[in-house]
Amino acid sequence: MPHALIGRLALGVLLHGSGGHWAGWRHPQASLSGQLDYPFHEFLATELERGRIDAIFRPDLLAPWGEGPGLNKGARADHFEPITLLAGLAGATDHIGLVATGSTTYWQAHQLAGRFASLDTVSAGRAGWNIVTSVLPQEAANFGRTPVPHDMRYKLAESCVDEVRTLWEAAHRGRAPGILPPVQEHPVLFQAGASAAGIDFAARYADVVFTDQRDLPGARRFYAEVKERVRAVGRRPEHVQIWPALWPLVTRTEAEAQDHLATLRGLVHEDVARQWLQENLGLDLTGHDLDAPLPEIPPTDRSQSRRELLIRMAREHDFTTRRLAEHFLSGQIVAGTPTQIADHMQEWYEERGADGFMMSFPFLPRPLTDFVDLVVPELWRRGIFPHSYEGSDLRQNLGLPRRALAAGGARA
Numbered sequence: 001m002p003h004a005l006i007g008r009l010a011l012g013v014l015l016h017g018s019g020g021h022w023a024g025w026r027h028p029q030a031s032l033s034g035q036l037d038y039p040f041h042e043f044l045a046t047e048l049e050r051g052r053i054d055a056i057f058r059p060d061l062l063a064p065w066g067e068g069p070g071l072n073k074g075a076r077a078d079h080f081e082p083i084t085l086l087a088g089l090a091g092a093t094d095h096i097g098l099v100a101t102g103s104t105t106y107w108q109a110h111q112l113a114g115r116f117a118s119l120d121t122v123s124a125g126r127a128g129w130n131i132v133t134s135v136l137p138q139e140a141a142n143f144g145r146t147p148v149p150h151d152m153r154y155k156l157a158e159s160c161v162d163e164v165r166t167l168w169e170a171a172h173r174g175r176a177p178g179i180l181p182p183v184q185e186h187p188v189l190f191q192a193g194a195s196a197a198g199i200d201f202a203a204r205y206a207d208v209v210f211t212d213q214r215d216l217p218g219a220r221r222f223y224a225e226v227k228e229r230v231r232a233v234g235r236r237p238e239h240v241q242i243w244p245a246l247w248p249l250v251t252r253t254e255a256e257a258q259d260h261l262a263t264l265r266g267l268v269h270e271d272v273a274r275q276w277l278q279e280n281l282g283l284d285l286t287g288h289d290l291d292a293p294l295p296e297i298p299p300t301d302r303s304q305s306r307r308e309l310l311i312r313m314a315r316e317h318d319f320t321t322r323r324l325a326e327h328f329l330s331g332q333i334v335a336g337t338p339t340q341i342a343d344h345m346q347e348w349y350e351e352r353g354a355d356g357f358m359m360s361f362p363f364l365p366r367p368l369t370d371f372v373d374l375v376v377p378e379l380w381r382r383g384i385f386p387h388s389y390e391g392s393d394l395r396q397n398l399g400l401p402r403r404a405l406a407a408g409g410a411r412a
């Protein structure tokens, strides 16, 4: 029997001021300095709120993404710290959710509990935590640590999140001095695990799982697998939402869509392509001819699901190393008219590939404002996306239940 739909689409936006595509900041229509322009972020946040988007999501790494010549050819090495940025945006907006990334491997549970409780208070109940285990060895080095193996990171994540939740509960009972009682009791928990250990973790802890899915059959398989795991651990499948990544790009014609895609592909500098693949695959590609096929990739402690996806994609399409990077970096773009984009979203939603989407816009600001002006009204007309924020906090707006620990520590 198919799982019940959650009643309407949920929409989040992953915000890099430089645009979602790695070469987005170089697009002729992009804001070149967007990454470190705070007023620009306020403008984008208020635009998203005008479109009743559920949440802004701020990704984060605890070290620059790689090193070497690619670093200064991307626009992401310098960035705002997520909780600081979102606390600022809380003052510029009234309803939109504010989801910050926080590492369970390198941050202490007490810090995490305190910071997210504080963000929840400053924003009057709009905080979310994107739980990450931090895959890069450079992140470990920045904390004076050696990298932690993949499955061990998830074990640490379990004990960290248990501790954070216990602290939030204690704060509500006045027993965690220095930690504010979060307005939502528990800020909304986001997670993106896609390996076996990652899915297991998500099924037990997440309210929202976001995921990188490239086609509807794959998205449906992932959706069914996660919902089944959720049921198996005694939670209700509709209490865990699944949001695949989606990069909408409104265009009037097919030619315009192809033109944007070719421009973005052509703007991926080869140093960036090389570095991006190196970091994802945990492999040194210095001196490797990018026009040759991908070399053998030994298993590493980086993202397992990302590695498998890249290897499969290279094999299926017989890509050179360069084409693989270019293809992967543009692969979540859905370009088309507002009707075509809404059709895509509705199909994935109704076919149980998605409860919502974690969107990003390849460059900024035009694709974002086009989405708000042209696609959101189409979703409203179809009755699959709400017109206004109905709840008083993020959890309510997403239709998620409260998650207090039951007596004895069993998770709701």
Ligand SMILES: Cc1cc2nc3c(=O)[nH]c(=O)nc-3n(C[C@H](O)[C@H](O)[C@H](O)COP(=O)(O)O)c2cc1C
Residues within 6 Å of the ligand: 014, 058, 059, 060, 061, 101, 131, 132, 133, 134, 135, 150, 192, 193, 194, 195, 196, 197, 198, 199, 210, 211, 212, 245, 302, 303, 304, 305, 306, 358
């Ligand atoms: C859309 C998206 C955004 C992500 N953002 C971050 C991030 O900001 N910081 C981070 O350390 N990991 C981020 N990740 C990586 C995940 O936290 C996780 O490591 C990844 O999905 C691999 O999980 P796996 O090892 O279970 O396959 C992101 C993943 C996805 C799909």
